[in-house]
Amino acid sequence: MTDVILEKVGKTYPNGYHAIPSVDLTIEEGEFIVLVGPSGCGKSTLLRMVAGLESISTGELRIRSERMNEKEPAERDIAMVFQNYALYPHMSVYDNMAYGLKNRGMPKDQIAEKVSDVAAMLGLTELLQRKPRQLSGGQRQRVAMGRAMVRDPKVFLFDEPLSNLDAKLRVQMRVEIRQLQRKLGTTTLYVTHDQVEAMTLADRLVVLNKGKAEQIGTPMDLYNKPATPFVAAFIGSPSMNLIDANLTEQGIKLSEALTLPLSHQHRGGIVWEFVQSTWK
Amino acid sequence: MTVTFPQKSLPWLLLLPQLLITAIFFLWPAEQALEQAFYQEDAFGLSREFVGLENFLDLFTDPLYYQSILTTLVFSFSVAIVGMSLALLLAVMADRVIRGKLAYQTLLIWPYAVAPALAGVLWWILFDPSMGPIALWLKSAGVDWNHYLDGNQAMILVVIASTWKQISYNFLFFLAGLQAVPRSLIEAAAIDGASPFKRFWTIVFPLLSPTTFFLLVVNLVYAFFETFGVIDATTKGGPGQSTTTLVYKVFDDGFVGLDLGGSAAQSVVLMAIVGLMTVIQFRFIERKVQYS
Known part of the structure; x- marks a missing residue:
């Protein structure tokens, strides 16, 4: 079943800057899609357009065959993990995770159950009463993921979630994110500039360059049969000789x-x- | 950073101007007031008599003094609360403006540059019962405005005039505070299904609390001690005692009533209050709540 469809989606800023000319992408349910590309290629913009934090200038976005262009972020049934985690600093871990559920009017006892389930899954049970500033980088990262998971959204959006972690933790969290996503089976759109992260996590990759999708395919496709010199040079370490x-x-x-x-x-x-x- | 001077005289020389100013304009008068507070002096300053704590006893048994304390509290909290609410509202709106942002911000900061007495005169003219545009407009709307006769209206006038000047200062701090709230937090709250109103009250406002507390202390200090000019230019403490704040009473009793001893005793009490507030300010503001 197709879950998310981007049809000729484009972005033009009010100052006339053409950030994304047109992107076509069809995401199947439960798929892990990674948007990868150098800084300024428009990958974050594309993700934010799916989230509803940026308007869509042209084309159409559909989630479960429902048009989303005009919907508010809250109405899209998505959850997002931000690069800086965006945890609410004045709230405890519990309140951070419960905030979205409270806003949706879920009864208190259900919220408590939901939050403690997810906290147990992420190993956060001991930390529920702490404030974000009392947590390490890795723990904050988990809380950010927990906040996304409690709501059982249709789509997870990750905006470079691991780039603030040290190298060792990054590898560990990478594995964990992949395992969680498999377990939950939630469709995921993940932005990164790190090609190792992209290649190891993705079911399919979208390589973006200057707002254009250079190639969409499985990691092995991209590695063995790059469609353009850009993809060939971007994927692989050490990079391919041209x-x-x-x-x-x-x-x-x-x-x-x-x-x-x-x-x-x-x-x-x-x-x-x-x-x-x-x-x- | 520590700088070591080769000889002892240079640092003292560099400090001298500030020390002189402090000594001449603060320490000396403060010492004079402290001494004066224990004497009773005739109106011409020709003779004086040591009276011990009598000035203080008079002060604390004078119902007018307690009235003045109450007036000061009403006045100060009104100025602080009205000034901060309006400034926050303006800051939230100015933060949203995209075109002409700088022009709005500059205009909103201007009143801060107006001298207190001028601000007083400005509002005094606007509210003058016989010719002030606002007073005339109020009259046509059925409000009988005469702050020369009505104590409450006089209080409203001094609160407006004092608040107007302080809004700019509050506005600057609130705007800076708002701009320091990370955008991603607001976005996360939007995804979490919070309405713009709810986002403000559950995310933005709590994050502004250090700024708000700082401004509360600063505004109270301002209303307590720095509004003499405004009050003198608008109501002169009247009608009756209705706008006589503690600071205005010091001036009124000392230079109009010529009770120099009583006035000096009040100054000493005020000095103690200033000291206390400074301690509070440093205690709490120096270790402002830190979010990381």
């Missing part, structure tokens, strides 16, 4: 002395596959 060459009748001419024969047909001016044995 060599300028001319396409001739005889094959790919790297220099006067070296011409590589083509494996099969060539497309356009760019050739992606060549027989490895020719190197020998």
Whole structure:
């Protein structure tokens, strides 16, 4: 079942800046989609448009086949984890997690049950009475996730949630996020600039460059068959070698002395596959 | 940072101007007042007599003095609460303005630059019962405005005039406080289903509480001690004693009533209050609530 559909979604700012020309994306239910790209590529903007924190200039956003463009963030049944966690500093962990439920008018005893369930799942039970400032970075991160999880939203949105953690914790939380998402089966849209994070977490990746989706596919697709030089250079560490060459009748001419024969047909001016044995 | 001077005389020399000002305009008069408070002096200052604590006893058995304390409390809390509420409202609105933001903010800050006496005269003219535009408008609306006769109206007038000047100051602090609230918190609350009104009262306002407390103390100090000019220019403490605050009473009893001893005793009491408030201010504001 398709869950989230972005149809020719574009963003133009009032000052005329064309941040996102047009993005098409269909997300299946329970899928983990990662938006990845360099800073300023529009990945956060796209996420915020799905959240309803930025208006959608052109195109249509549908969640469970319902048009969302004009809906307030609260009416979209989404939950978001922010880069700086955005925990309410004057509220305890419990109140942070209960806030969204209270606003929706859930009875007190149900809220308590819900919060303690999620807290147990995330190992936060001992910390429920603490204030955010008394927590470590990793614990804050968990609270932010707990706050998103208690509401059982249709879609999770993550905006670079791990970038404020140290390297070791980041790897650990990465695994945990993936496990939780599998367990809950909630459709997830995740923004990161870290390609390792993107490759390890995603069911499918969207590589964005200057507001354009360069390629959408599984991590292995992107790794083995990058659709554009940008994707080829962006994915992989150390990054893929790119060599300028001319396409001739005889094959790919790297220099006067070296011409590589083509494996099969060539497309356009760019050739992606060549027989490895020719190197020998 | 510590700076070490090679010889002892240079730091004293650098401190000298400030020390002189403090000595001439604060320490000396304070000492004089303290001494004066124990003497009774004739109106011409030709002779005086040591009376011990009699001035203080007179003061604390004088119903007019208690009346003045009450007036001061009513006046100060009115100024603080009205001034802070309006400033917060203006700051919230100015924070939302996108076009011409700077122009609004500049205009809102201007009244702070107006001298207290001028502010007093300005409002005195606007509210003058026979020719003030606001007074005439009130009359046409059926309100019989005459702050020369009606004590409550006189109080309203001095509160308005004093508040008007202080709103700018409050506004600046509230605006800075609002701008320091992270946008992502508001956005998180929006996703959590809180209406704009609820977002303000459950997220923004609690985060402003350190600012609010700081402003409360500053406003009370302002209303207590710095509104002499406004009151003198508008009501001169009248009608009757209805707008005679403690500070105005010091002036009135000393320089109009020529009871220098009693006036000095009141000054000593005020000095104690200032000291107390300064301690409160430093105690609480120095360790302002820190959110991280």
